Amino acid sequence: MAKEPRLTHITALILQAVDAGFVYGFSIMEMTGLPSGTVYPAVRRMEEDQLIRSRWERQEIADRERRPPRKYYQLTSTGKTALETARKRYPLLQRLVPTGEARS
Amino acid sequence: MTTRVENALRRMHLGLLWGASLLVPGSKRSEWSREWRTELWYVLRECFSATSLSANSRSVREATAFCMGAYQDAIWLRQRSWQEQQSLAGICRSAPVCLLVLSGICFSAWGVVRISSNVAAGMSRIEVYPRQVSENHARPCDCAFDATNKVRSLATARLWFDGFSHYQIAPETVWGGEVPRTEWKVAHARSDFFTVLHLPVSLTGHVRSGRDRLPQIVLSRETWTRQFASNPNVAGTELHVGSVDATVAGVAFGASSGLPGRANAWLLGSDPQIAGASPEFLVAHLSPAGYFDDGRWASSMLGILLAFLVLPFVTHAPLGDYSSRSHKPPLARRSLFWAFLIAKISGIVAIVYFASVDLACLFVQPFSHLSGNIQAASAVVLCFLGANWAFRDQQLRCPYCLRRMAHPVQVGQPSRTFLDWNGTELVCERGHTLLHIPEIPTSWFHAQRWVCLDGSWQFLFARPRGR
Numbered sequence: 001m002a003k004e005p006r007l008t009h010i011t012a013l014i015l016q017a018v019d020a021g022f023v024y025g026f027s028i029m030e031m032t033g034l035p036s037g038t039v040y041p042a043v044r045r046m047e048e049d050q051l052i053r054s055r056w057e058r059q060e061i062a063d064r065e066r067r068p069p070r071k072y073y074q075l076t077s078t079g080k081t082a083l084e085t086a087r088k089r090y091p092l093l094q095r096l097v098p099t100g101e102a103r104s
Numbered sequence: 105m106t107t108r109v110e111n112a113l114r115r116m117h118l119g120l121l122w123g124a125s126l127l128v129p130g131s132k133r134s135e136w137s138r139e140w141r142t143e144l145w146y147v148l149r150e151c152f153s154a155t156s157l158s159a160n161s162r163s164v165r166e167a168t169a170f171c172m173g174a175y176q177d178a179i180w181l182r183q184r185s186w187q188e189q190q191s192l193a194g195i196c197r198s199a200p201v202c203l204l205v206l207s208g209i210c211f212s213a214w215g216v217v218r219i220s221s222n223v224a225a226g227m228s229r230i231e232v233y234p235r236q237v238s239e240n241h242a243r244p245c246d247c248a249f250d251a252t253n254k255v256r257s258l259a260t261a262r263l264w265f266d267g268f269s270h271y272q273i274a275p276e277t278v279w280g281g282e283v284p285r286t287e288w289k290v291a292h293a294r295s296d297f298f299t300v301l302h303l304p305v306s307l308t309g310h311v312r313s314g315r316d317r318l319p320q321i322v323l324s325r326e327t328w329t330r331q332f333a334s335n336p337n338v339a340g341t342e343l344h345v346g347s348v349d350a351t352v353a354g355v356a357f358g359a360s361s362g363l364p365g366r367a368n369a370w371l372l373g374s375d376p377q378i379a380g381a382s383p384e385f386l387v388a389h390l391s392p393a394g395y396f397d398d399g400r401w402a403s404s405m406l407g408i409l410l411a412f413l414v415l416p417f418v419t420h421a422p423l424g425d426y427s428s429r430s431h432k433p434p435l436a437r438r439s440l441f442w443a444f445l446i447a448k449i450s451g452i453v454a455i456v457y458f459a460s461v462d463l464a465c466l467f468v469q470p471f472s473h474l475s476g477n478i479q480a481a482s483a484v485v486l487c488f489l490g491a492n493w494a495f496r497d498q499q500l501r502c503p504y505c506l507r508r509m510a511h512p513v514q515v516g517q518p519s520r521t522f523l524d525w526n527g528t529e530l531v532c533e534r535g536h537t538l539l540h541i542p543e544i545p546t547s548w549f550h551a552q553r554w555v556c557l558d559g560s561w562q563f564l565f566a567r568p569r570g571r
Contacts, residue, residue, distance in 0.1 A: 025139070026146045029170075036143075036173025041180035068142040 010042050012086035016097045024070045051079035120171040127178035129185040140174050199506035206451035213458035267300035272384040273365040280343040283331050291367035305354040319373040320353035327368040328355045403476045404460045407483025419492050422551040431556045433503045441503045452490035456483050504536035535561050
């Protein structure tokens with residue numbers, strides 16, 4: 001059973017960023033403005049709490065685009081519920097990271 | 105920015121990541137490194153896409169800051185790993201795990217005993233005692249058991265073996281059937297020679313039985329090969345052995361070849377007579393179980409008893425009293441506390457017994473007169489250490505949940521004791537009890553003291569969900 005998610009500002013912000021389509025570490029950093037030393041441990045904690053899950057991009061896709069494969073994150077159902085709670089708690093969240101702003 | 109500088113910067117940043125990766129627990133290092141190196145690739149691509157020098161220097165600083173963040177991530181992972189290890193240590197503090205570990209050690213020691221027993225029995229399946237018939241035919245003993253040793257009598261040796269027999273080698277002229285007149289070394293033995301020694305006899309065929317049957321002769325493998333051309337139907341062949349007629353009963357393979365005297369055949373059914381000029385051999389079969397059920401347990405038990413008698417005089421391990429203001433645990437809990445101590449001591453006694461036999465068996469020859477002494481001495485030492493540990497461990501067990509007390513804290517008022525601290529306090533992780541151990545025994549506080557915590561303390565010890 002998953003632990004009760006800790007909805008800090010950072011957690012909420014990262015959840016919102018992932019939901020908005022910023023699905024890998026560097027893009028989350030760029031969007032939220034948080035340093036790497038904050039984003040990556042937070043992402044690991046969230047993954048441990050089953051708010052998000054990760055998967056590696058297929059090597060063929062990365063090879064085709066001549067770049068290393070990325071590790072992508074996506075919300076779990078628990079994460080989506082937690083994000084809904086966070087949005088109610090932090091009404092400005094959606095304005096900070098509007099959904100659909102993600103770059104490819 | 106030139107490619108050369110780019111490469112230098114890339115290597116520097118990769119070096120930073122490599123340094124951070126050393127902090128990451130080994131099981132997660134490769135995945136961690138892969139992710140950070142990938143991310144660095146994208147960070148550097150962003151950096152080197154800028155053209156102006158000022159933009160570049162800022163980007164390099166950003167890339168370096170990115171890599172420095174890896175150290176925070178690595179430290180977080182390392183701390184997380186320590187937390188997991190601490191929760192594992194918490195599991196190890198529980199009483200069932202303690203008993204499980206003791207059982208495991210006991211089982212391992214027993215396993216070594218069984219292996220040693222089989223090895224010893226396998227090595228000494230046949231013990232041979234050259235019996236000194238005359239000074240001229242005295243032979244050196246080539247076995248572990250020294251028959252000339254006056255310390256161990258044959259009566260003692262009987263405890264180790266489950267079968268004795270003897271045979272006498274005599275030269276005999278043998279002929280009959282396809283065998284021409286040949287001089288053989290024939291061992292005269294009892295009819296139950298091979299049965300008593302658990303030696304297999306192969307190629308036994310239809311040998312005539314009954315009152316008028318002839319004495320049986322069992323061929324050695326070499327004789328069967330050389331004289332009978334490995335004929336599988338050799339059983340039943342009649343031979344003249346000296347003045348006796350005998351029937352071939354079979355061929356002795358395997359362990360029989362190790363019997364001394366290099367006999368060509370064993371003539372069974374004739375009780376060997378001691379002759380002045382013929383060497384006679386006494387042979388015994390070692391029982392695998394007999395080696396350990398022969399009264400050797402007495403050496404270990406003597407050592408264990410001695411250790412328990414000495415223990416109170418050399419160690420002081422009070423199990424503590426209770427504060428006058430504190431509630432005592434209920435009788436059922438206290439009974440469980442003592443039952444756990446008894447279970448631990450029982451486990452230790454079993455471990456000591458098996459381990460002392462192991463030591464006696466592994467470090468000296470199984471039948472050496474030293475083995476009993478080593479067994480007793482090792483039992484004393486091991487039991488003393490084990491019992492001492494059992495009592496000291498029990499001192500630090502919560503009387504309610506039997507878990508090891510944790511979080512030791514030095515407490516006290518230096519001005520009142522002339523010492524820095526006058527004691528150590530430990531607390532039960534479940535919040536049942538507080539244990540105060542005085543640094544030095546005083547007239548008002550001579551032994552460790554338990555303080556049972558009431559329910560109002562429980563909120564401090566509530567475990568977080570999911571852990």
